[in-house]
Amino acid sequence: EILSDGTGPWDISAADATLDLVVDGGKDVFIMGAGSDAEVLPATISVAVADGTFANTAAATAAEIVDWLNADIGEVYEGEWDAAFSTRAIAYLDGGMVAIRSRNLGDFFSLQLLDSEVNIAVFGGTVGEDSDVQVVGGSTPSNRVYQYTVPADNDPKAAWTTGAITYPLDPVDDLAPGTYVASVEMADRGRVSMTDYQTPSVGWVTFQVGTATEQPLVADSCDKCHEGFVLDYPRHHKPFPNDAVDGCAACHDYQNRNATGEWSGGQPISRRTHAVHFGSSLNYPLTTVAHEETVAGRNWDITFPQDIRHCESCHSADSSGTWAINAARIPCSGCHDSDEATAHMDIMTWDPTPADPWSGDEEESCKACH
Incomplete structure (x- = not known):
């Protein structure tokens, strides 16, 4: 999120004042509208102060600015929305400050405030300069919830009691309905080295957004083979209960960790899990697993103790079943890592103009054949 410079009020009374921003790397999003028509949700947005309701634009409050931004809902004209704030971003109050984040509809979640009057007045922007791109969470979104010696350093949202x-x-009201995961890790209280450490503690819980129906796990049989198993005690405690993917995916997701989208950070769990179980047969185990081989007591020369194609070993009949119907190159590349297989996946799913995904030069997806 991007926070305002203080709690206001602010003077946004300059003539023709706007807040200009770019979400999700500037990539427009295409959605299906009525019938078979496609609608475009632009990623570059400009919101005019003149369109808002303020008691006094020379002393605009945080609540007024939040209401002004969220009220910018836009209209569809010939299949394309005008660049409306609320279709791609959301504003809210956070500790009395104005907070803005992307609605995360693109492939790469990010937010950038452009050189504009409201950015300068409210968010501390510099005249003549766009603000830095903020990557929303990256591959390891986290907040530090321990108490600092200096109270001013504490996260203002955190509250502590004895228990x-x-x-x-x-x-969360703009999120897609489904099951979400919140995890906690106590991992910085005494690790000196790989042989002198206090084992961290981890835990996670699920919560529902927009539906009471809990989504089934994509893989639900970890404990069948890994009963009581914990990987990497010194660095961060990784237990393997049947819902282990929910815990691991808190960091090992599909998001990049920098504003250019060039570093995938924690590496997607779908690729890494398949790669680890097929390690002895990989062409490039360290690259495909995406981890050096010095995890204490482990290496990646692993042979699965049955036919690797027995997918039901991990994905039982009670799991989501998406593994069988959503062919995708990331999990497939966990086993198929030869030069030929990698080239095939790149060629058959490549879009040379990702900023214009409907330009006609796209190659087909995995599901077109598989």
């Missing part, structure tokens, strides 16, 4: 730490979420 619990409470941390309220940002607004």
Whole structure:
């Protein structure tokens, strides 16, 4: 999220004042509208102060600015929305400050405030300069919830009691309905080396957004083979219960960790899990697993103790079943890592103009054949 410079009020009364921003790397999003028509949700947005309701634009409050931004809903004209704030971003109050984040509809979640009057007045922008791109969470989104010696350094959202730490979420009403995961890790209280450490503690819980129906796990049989197993005690404690993917995916997701989208950070769990179980047969185990081989007591020369194609070993009949119907190159590349297989996956799913995904030069997806 991007926060305002203080709690206001602010003077946004300059003539023709706007807030200009770019979400998700500037990539427009295409959605299906009525019938078979496609609608475009632009990623570059400009919101005019003149369109808002303020008691006094020379002393605009945080609440007024939030209401002004979220009220910018836009209209469709010939299949394309005008660049409306609320179709791609959301504003809310966070500790009395104005907070903005992307609605994360693109492939790469990010937010950038451009050189504009409201950016300068409210968010501390510099005249004549766009603000830095903020990557939303990256591959390891986290908040530090321990108490600092200096109280001013504490996260203002965290509250501590003898038995619990409470941390309220940002607004979730714009998220797709489904099951979400919140995880906690106590991992920085005494590790000196790989042989002198205190084992971290981890845990996670699920919560529902927009539906009471809990989504089934994509893989639900970890404990069948890994009962009581914990990987990498010194660095961060990784237990393997049947819902282990929910815990691991908190960091090992599909998001990049920098503003250029060139570093995948924690590496997607779908690729890494398949790669580890097929390690002895990989062409490039360290690259495909995406980890050096010095995890204590482990290496990647692993042979699965049955036919690797017995997918039901991990994906039982009670799991989501998406593994069988959603062919995708990331999990497939966990086993198929030869030069030929990698080239095939790149060629058959490549879009040379990702900023214009409907330009007609796209290659077919995995599901077109598989």
